[in-house]
Amino acid sequence: MKQTEKFDPNLPAKDPFWFRECFLMPMPLGMKAVNLRELLHILREVDESVLYYHLLQSRLTATQPVVEYPNEFALWAATALQDSKLAEKLSSFDPFDYDNMEQVRGAMVDIMEEYLWDLPSVPWARSGFEFHFCEASMVVIRSEIPANTLKDFCQGLGKVGLDSVYYHFFEARRRLGMRQIDDFSYWMEANFGLPELVEAIRDIDGYFYTLREIRDTLLELIHQHLGELCGHTK
Amino acid sequence: MVTLNDYTAIVGEEVVGQLYRLAEALGPRRFIHINSTRSGGGVAEILSRAVPLLNQLGLDTVWEVLQGDPDFFDVTKSFHNALQGQDVRVPQSLLDHYKEINRENARKFTWEADFVLVHDPQPAWLINEMRSQAKHWIWRCHIDVSRPNIKVWKFLQEIVSQYDASVFSMAQFAQNLPHPQYLIRPSIDPLSEKNRDLTPEEIQKVLDRLGIERDKPIILQVSRFDSFKDPLGVIQAFRMVRKHTPCKLVLAGGEATDDPEGPRTLAEVMEAAQGEPDIQVLLLPPDGHHEVNALQRAADIILQKSTREGFGLTVTEAMWKGKPVIGSAVGGIVLQLRDYSTGFLVNSPEGCAFRIRYLLHRPEMAKRMGKLAQEFVRQHFLITRTLRDYLTLLSLLENPGSQLIEL
Numbered sequence: 001m002k003q004t005e006k007f008d009p010n011l012p013a014k015d016p017f018w019f020r021e022c023f024l025m026p027m028p029l030g031m032k033a034v035n036l037r038e039l040l041h042i043l044r045e046v047d048e049s050v051l052y053y054h055l056l057q058s059r060l061t062a063t064q065p066v067v068e069y070p071n072e073f074a075l076w077a078a079t080a081l082q083d084s085k086l087a088e089k090l091s092s093f094d095p096f097d098y099d100n101m102e103q104v105r106g107a108m109v110d111i112m113e114e115y116l117w118d119l120p121s122v123p124w125a126r127s128g129f130e131f132h133f134c135e136a137s138m139v140v141i142r143s144e145i146p147a148n149t150l151k152d153f154c155q156g157l158g159k160v161g162l163d164s165v166y167y168h169f170f171e172a173r174r175r176l177g178m179r180q181i182d183d184f185s186y187w188m189e190a191n192f193g194l195p196e197l198v199e200a201i202r203d204i205d206g207y208f209y210t211l212r213e214i215r216d217t218l219l220e221l222i223h224q225h226l227g228e229l230c231g232h233t234k
Numbered sequence: 235m236v237t238l239n240d241y242t243a244i245v246g247e248e249v250v251g252q253l254y255r256l257a258e259a260l261g262p263r264r265f266i267h268i269n270s271t272r273s274g275g276g277v278a279e280i281l282s283r284a285v286p287l288l289n290q291l292g293l294d295t296v297w298e299v300l301q302g303d304p305d306f307f308d309v310t311k312s313f314h315n316a317l318q319g320q321d322v323r324v325p326q327s328l329l330d331h332y333k334e335i336n337r338e339n340a341r342k343f344t345w346e347a348d349f350v351l352v353h354d355p356q357p358a359w360l361i362n363e364m365r366s367q368a369k370h371w372i373w374r375c376h377i378d379v380s381r382p383n384i385k386v387w388k389f390l391q392e393i394v395s396q397y398d399a400s401v402f403s404m405a406q407f408a409q410n411l412p413h414p415q416y417l418i419r420p421s422i423d424p425l426s427e428k429n430r431d432l433t434p435e436e437i438q439k440v441l442d443r444l445g446i447e448r449d450k451p452i453i454l455q456v457s458r459f460d461s462f463k464d465p466l467g468v469i470q471a472f473r474m475v476r477k478h479t480p481c482k483l484v485l486a487g488g489e490a491t492d493d494p495e496g497p498r499t500l501a502e503v504m505e506a507a508q509g510e511p512d513i514q515v516l517l518l519p520p521d522g523h524h525e526v527n528a529l530q531r532a533a534d535i536i537l538q539k540s541t542r543e544g545f546g547l548t549v550t551e552a553m554w555k556g557k558p559v560i561g562s563a564v565g566g567i568v569l570q571l572r573d574y575s576t577g578f579l580v581n582s583p584e585g586c587a588f589r590i591r592y593l594l595h596r597p598e599m600a601k602r603m604g605k606l607a608q609e610f611v612r613q614h615f616l617i618t619r620t621l622r623d624y625l626t627l628l629s630l631l632e633n634p635g636s637q638l639i640e641l
Binding site: 126143 | 259406416417419563568610615623
């Protein structure tokens with residue numbers, strides 16, 4: 001246990017944490033790219049919501065159980081173009097390094113443009129692996145799971161759907177306008193202080209984790225810093 | 235009767251709990267589904283399970299079936315083929331008949347509803363006659379319309395454009411339409427006869443009845459005998475494997491009665507399999523769900539070597555049974571299988587043979603892939619996911635123009 005041993009997990013919060021659940025509905029645009037140049041061209045034109053979908057929201061859709069590539073552009077480069085060098089570059093690209101989606105777009109366009117510049121020919125997607133652009137709409141509901149204490153919080157985190165983890169961990173950064181801050185650490189800091197735990201949560205490299213892994217990591221960090229609160233075992 | 239709570243053991247309390255919370259937030263609504271057949275085919279199969287479950291969630295849900303005559307179904311079959319890309323000409327007299335049958339049905343439908351979900355082209359025209367009887371009209375297209383015949387699509391596009399939204403199964407099926415288009419993946423019901431758990435005795439009984447011995451590893455492909463499923467390519471791959479490793483092949487499925495090439499394909503398969511005791515060709519009846527279930531559970535490796543595929547629910551079913559699946563890199567199979575993770579994608583009989591041999595020699599890998607595949611289906615392609623998508627869709631339609639709704 002790293003944090004103060006005197007912390008009382010039953011200490012009531014000033015504001016309870018209400019877990020919210022989100023329900024994502026992908027919306028295909030009917031646009032596709034068959035090669036890298038087309039992808040780049042469309043990427044320049046589409047709404048930010050399209051970029052956001054393929055970089056982040058898509059992890060709520062039919063994602064494979066093991067995260068190999070953290071966004072759909074990198075995955076496409078690897079599986080459709082079979083270009084591992086480009087897949088490496090796009091995998092290392094982290095949208096949370098930028099202040100807004102326009103900057104994100106600019107950075108992605110730069111990567112692809114520079115990559116194309118050095119290539120003797122344009123890489124094409126394998127047949128059946130064209131990139132189909134989507135955006136999404138989302139319904140958010142407040143679940144009936146409030147957390148008045150950190151103990152409640154741990155128990156609630158184990159009960160809510162993984163989309164709730166997505167909403168509070170990823171969507172929060174867009175909503176709060178602070179790219180490194182998620183709802184969980186924000187609430188803990190505001191209600192209990194706990195600077196070491198808060199910092200550890202903000203250090204989670206969630207971009208490379210599945211939602212299930214993020215939930216497990218959160219519970220593990222709370223366990224490490226505050227002791228056993230909700231029967232979590234590694 | 236199957237209840238929502240029966241799914242808790244399969245998908246977890248959190249998933250079923252979410253359905254109740256989402257339905258409660260939506261509130262009581264009247265929801266009508268319309269298709270053109272009560273039984274047979276994937277749409278009827280999923281509706282027969284989804285409609286009672288939606289009612290259990292508090293939505294007053296009714297399933298209506300459009301009544302037609304043989305001429306009507308001939309013309310809608312032509313629509314279906316044309317939407318899948320075949321060069322079909324539909325004479326004006328038959329288009330008029332299509333409209334007339336819809337008009338006749340509209341006179342019989344006296345309900346009023348908050349939402350109407352119209353499945354596929356057969357009942358699509360109803361909106362012209364009944365627009366005021368429901369607040370929101372949604373067109374649900376289950377067909378692969380990635381490359382539709384332009385003339386037939388133009389006719390349907392005019393009708394579909396009147397709807398408030400449309401829903402497709404894959405992003406590549408989306409069209410140029412003046413309303414929001416949504417993506418809902420197909421799903422399977424883990425409690426149906428085709429997918430429920432079977433005891434080893436139940437499986438053995440089916441194998442005994444079909445005359446299948448388990449003396450060698452079983453390679454299986456379940457699909458109708460049409461050329462798009464490439465059964466001859468499967469036999470070719472099997473022969474390559476058999477040179478190196480003992481195994482047997484089972485090709486099981488129904489006859490493609492609506493495919494003019496169907497009987498020829500079946501004859502070619504029978505001829506190719508002749509004199510090969512390790513190849514068994516089983517012609518199953520359309521309602522042979524129990525047999526398909528048992529065969530999939532008895533198999534060691536399952537193939538789907540299609541040359542063209544919509545979503546590929548047979549792949550989903552095989553994955554749900556925890557089996558390693560080798561599928562062609564076409565249609566929705568690409569979305570479901572990932573090399574070394576949830577299965578293998580291949581592009582040729584040689585690739586198929588190579589992956590079969592790989593898995594036969596690495597049973598631990600086969601087991602791991604099957605397990606990952608089953609979890610993948612549990613997360614994304616079970617009927618509970620479809621219910622959740624329906625509820626989300628209805629919530630969004632009540633708040634048009636907004637991409638984020640807080641209930």
